[in-house]
Amino acid sequence: DSGVTQTPKHLITATGQRVTLRCSPRSGDLSVYWYQQSLDQGLQFLIQYYNGEERAKGNILERFSAQQFPDLHSELNLSSLELGDSALYFCASSVAPPINEQFFGPGTRLTVL
Amino acid sequence: QKEVEQDPGPLSVPEGAIVSLNCTYSNSAFQYFMWYRQYSRKGPELLMYTYSSGNKEDGRFTAQVDKSSKYISLFIRDSQPSDSATYLCAMNLRGANDMRFGAGTRLTVKP
Numbered sequence: 001d002s003g004v005t006q007t008p009k010h011l012i013t014a015t016g017q018r019v020t021l022r023c024s025p026r027s028g029d030l031s032v033y034w035y036q037q038s039l040d041q042g043l044q045f046l047i048q049y050y051n052g053e054e055r056a057k058g059n060i061l062e063r064f065s066a067q068q069f070p071d072l073h074s075e076l077n078l079s080s081l082e083l084g085d086s087a088l089y090f091c092a093s094s095v096a097p098p099i100n101e102q103f104f105g106p107g108t109r110l111t112v113l
Numbered sequence: 114q115k116e117v118e119q120d121p122g123p124l125s126v127p128e129g130a131i132v133s134l135n136c137t138y139s140n141s142a143f144q145y146f147m148w149y150r151q152y153s154r155k156g157p158e159l160l161m162y163t164y165s166s167g168n169k170e171d172g173r174f175t176a177q178v179d180k181s182s183k184y185i186s187l188f189i190r191d192s193q194p195s196d197s198a199t200y201l202c203a204m205n206l207r208g209a210n211d212m213r214f215g216a217g218t219r220l221t222v223k224p
Contacts, residue, residue, distance in 0.1 A: 002156065033210075043157070043201060043214040056210035090156050102212070104149075104156030 004105035025093030119215025136202035
C-alpha cells in the first residue's frame with residue numbers, strides 16, 4: 001500500500017458526461033501528479049500540482065481539468081467524455097518537485113460507453 | 114519515434130532465470146532513470162532509481178544506465194513467480210516535473 005488513495009475504483013458513464021476523480025496524497029506529500037494509462041498510449045503524464053498550484057502540464061486535453069485543495073487532496077475533472085477517454089487514471093504523490101520518487105495510487109478505471 | 118522505447122514483450126522465463134529488461138531513449142538530456150513494477154490492476158511501484166550513468170544494485174535487482182548509448186537495463190537475478198508483472202522504465206530531465214514512461218514489458222516467471 002503506497003499510502004495514496006483514489007476514489008472511485010471503477011466508473012462507468014456515457015459519452016458526453018462529466019466525471020470527477022479524487023486523489024488523496026500520502027501524508028506529508030505536497031505534490032500530486034495525474035496520469036492516464038491506456039493500452040495504446042501507455043502511461044501518459046497529464047498534470048502536476050504542488051501545494052495547490054499547477055506546476056507542470058503534459059498531454060492533458062482541454063476537456064480535462066484538475067485542482068489541488070488546501071487539504072492537499074486533488075480532483076481530476078473530465079468533461080464531454082468520449083469513448084477514447086476510457087482508461088486507467090492514476091494519481092501519484094511526492095514530497096516536493098522535482099522529486100522522482102513518486103508513489104502511485106491504485107487508480108480509477110473509467111469506462112465510457 | 115517515441116522518446117522512450119521499450120519492447121512490450123511478453124517475456125516468459127522459468128523460475129530462477131536471469132531476466133534482462135531494456136529501454137532506449139532519444140533525449141540525451143534525460144538524467145534521472147527509474148524502473149517501476151506494476152502488478153495487474155494495481156498502480157506502478159518504484160523499484161529502482163538512478164541518476165546519470167552507472168550501476169545500482171538492490172537485492173536481486175540491478176539497474177544499469179549507459180548514457181553514451183542512451184540505453185538502460187534492469188536485471189533480475191533468481192527470478193521468482195512473484196516477479197511476474199509489467200515493468201515500466203521512466204526517465205526525466207533535471208528539474209523537470211513530468212516523467213516519460215516506456216510502454217512497459219510484461220514478464221511472466223513460470224514455476
